[in-house]
Amino acid sequence: MKDRLTALVLEKAFKYSEEPVFKLVSGRTSNYYFNCKAVTLHPEGMYCIGNIIFNMITGYGIQGIGGLTLGADPIANAVAYTSYLKAAPIEAFVIRKTAKVHGTMQWIEGNIKAGDKVAIIDDVITTGKSTIEAINKAREAGLEIVRVIALVDRQEGGKENIESLGYTVESVITREEVMTLYRARGL
Numbered sequence: 001m002k003d004r005l006t007a008l009v010l011e012k013a014f015k016y017s018e019e020p021v022f023k024l025v026s027g028r029t030s031n032y033y034f035n036c037k038a039v040t041l042h043p044e045g046m047y048c049i050g051n052i053i054f055n056m057i058t059g060y061g062i063q064g065i066g067g068l069t070l071g072a073d074p075i076a077n078a079v080a081y082t083s084y085l086k087a088a089p090i091e092a093f094v095i096r097k098t099a100k101v102h103g104t105m106q107w108i109e110g111n112i113k114a115g116d117k118v119a120i121i122d123d124v125i126t127t128g129k130s131t132i133e134a135i136n137k138a139r140e141a142g143l144e145i146v147r148v149i150a151l152v153d154r155q156e157g158g159k160e161n162i163e164s165l166g167y168t169v170e171s172v173i174t175r176e177e178v179m180t181l182y183r184a185r186g187l
Helices: 002-013 043-057 073-085 129-140 158-163 175-184
Strands: 014-016 032-034 064-068 091-095 108-110 117-125 144-153 169-174
Touching (some): 002 043, 002 169, 032 175, 043 073, 043 117, 043 144, 043 169, 064 129, 091 129, 117 158, 129 158, 169 175
Parallel strands (some): 064 117, 117 144, 144 169
Antiparallel strands (some): 014 032, 091 108
16 A cells, blocks of 8 residues: 555655755745645545544554644544544644634644544654644644654655654655655666
């Protein structure tokens, strides 16, 4: 299933250029770009992601899965749906980029509460900034973070930045795995 997911990432989410033409959130430019929403919102992509990540978090007593909106949302939903089908329900949750300005003024939406064990996810890790924001908001809400997972690790220091906070980061796919497939296909 991971091989198929890697192929989907290459086919639908990966862009490459000999010249660094892709502007990243950090402001830097790069010769490659991952737009993982093309995979995380795709039916087969959701199926693969839901099953792979569900298997990665099984056995840790995790009650919720989520991360910073928007990249984490379809991943969390795919895992929550898969968990229900496997009779081991895990709640999806969303961490806002800014607090809700009306009503309860919450940062986190979903059926989780302080003390719950959670997995923090992200679609792509470059510097780790978005994932670290999600970790900080989850901790402030009293959630116990037991897993941190990236769908794609660009292998540019983000994993190490997050791990410097004391969390182990697992990646489903790395940039090198996508580049290996890219070269093998002669693209």
